[in-house]
Amino acid sequence: MTGAIWNLLLGLAWVLLSGDFSGLNLLVGMVFGYIALVLIEPQVGALQGYPARLPRIIGFIGFFIKELVQANLRVAFDILTPPWHMKPGVIALPLSARTEMEITMVANLISLTPGTLSLDVSDDRKVLYIHAMFLDDEDELRRSLKEMEHRALELFR
Amino acid sequence: MIEFIKGTLLITGALFVLLAAIGLLRLPDLLTRMHATTKAAALGVILIMLASAMHFAEVGIVARSFAIIVFILMTAPVAAHVIGRAGYFVGSRLWSGTVKDELRPNYDPLTHELKSGLETHENAKRHPRDTDPD
Numbered sequence: 226m227t228g229a230i231w232n233l234l235l236g237l238a239w240v241l242l243s244g245d246f247s248g249l250n251l252l253v254g255m256v257f258g259y260i261a262l263v264l265i266e267p268q269v270g271a272l273q274g275y276p277a278r279l280p281r282i283i284g285f286i287g288f289f290i291k292e293l294v295q296a297n298l299r300v301a302f303d304i305l306t307p308p309w310h311m312k313p314g315v316i317a318l319p320l321s322a323r324t325e326m327e328i329t330m331v332a333n334l335i336s337l338t339p340g341t342l343s344l345d346v347s348d349d350r351k352v353l354y355i356h357a358m359f360l361d362d363e364d365e366l367r368r369s370l371k372e373m374e375h376r377a378l379e380l381f382r
Numbered sequence: 383m384i385e386f387i388k389g390t391l392l393i394t395g396a397l398f399v400l401l402a403a404i405g406l407l408r409l410p411d412l413l414t415r416m417h418a419t420t421k422a423a424a425l426g427v428i429l430i431m432l433a434s435a436m437h438f439a440e441v442g443i444v445a446r447s448f449a450i451i452v453f454i455l456m457t458a459p460v461a462a463h464v465i466g467r468a469g470y471f472v473g474s475r476l477w478s479g480t481v482k483d484e485l486r487p488n489y490d491p492l493t494h495e496l497k498s499g500l501e502t503h504e505n506a507k508r509h510p511r512d513t514d515p516d
Contacts, residue, residue: 247441248444248445293425294425296421297398297421297422297425300405300417300418300421301401301422304401304404304405304408304409304418305401305404309410309479311414311479312480312481313414313476313477313480313481314481314482314483314484315482315483315484316484317485317488333456333460333463334459336420336458336459336462336463337424337455337458337459338421339417339422339425340417342416342417342462342463342466343459343463344413344463344466344467344470344485345467345470345485345496347496347497348495348496348497349497354485356413356417356466356470358414358417360481360482363482
């Protein structure tokens, strides 16, 4: 968090000093600020882990968009063709997320990808019940959901 | 070139919204309908917003487009989850082709207790949450 604030401050300083108050210039300032933070990270303890987080976030956004488009096309195909190819069902997914914040994030991400909808968390918060539209290959589905959870948790820890 | 990209974004966005509407009519039960409406519609609106941001290319409009995208990404899954959950527990019937339901055996309709199925004897005892209404 301190890393992000410093990055924003450096970006604002760049905007003030260069005198060009546009969004694009702020972006340029943020990029330079990020490079500066990467360079001083070994010396400053408070920045520990910040530079490694940004590529992870970008990688996660790319991964998520890929999943989103892929799954949307699959649902679209099933809606448009007359016979039903889907095999819907409710499965229980064991959670590795522990805090409320993490569970909320994971459940929302699962709800956002088409084909899966999170229904409820068990009272002891160990299992997330998910309604899935395509249960042809349950192991594959569980594997991809676990991968998404793993990648999302990496962003917070 | 940029005209072409904008046009493609607008048309695919509109197609996804149309798809959500068709899905709402065609799909057989509540939960599968939630799949179609929330996600396809959200993707459609996101594509249209990207196109409008590219068309106007002004700071104010681009910022607003991205704010709309962020808020849709934040609210759509919550709404889908709440409607789907309420519908499920109120007892809306699942489609006859549903292959599996791992929730039903773990749910107690009298106490509204939802087990995880991973309990040992130790933690299978009921511990009411502070936030429970009853």
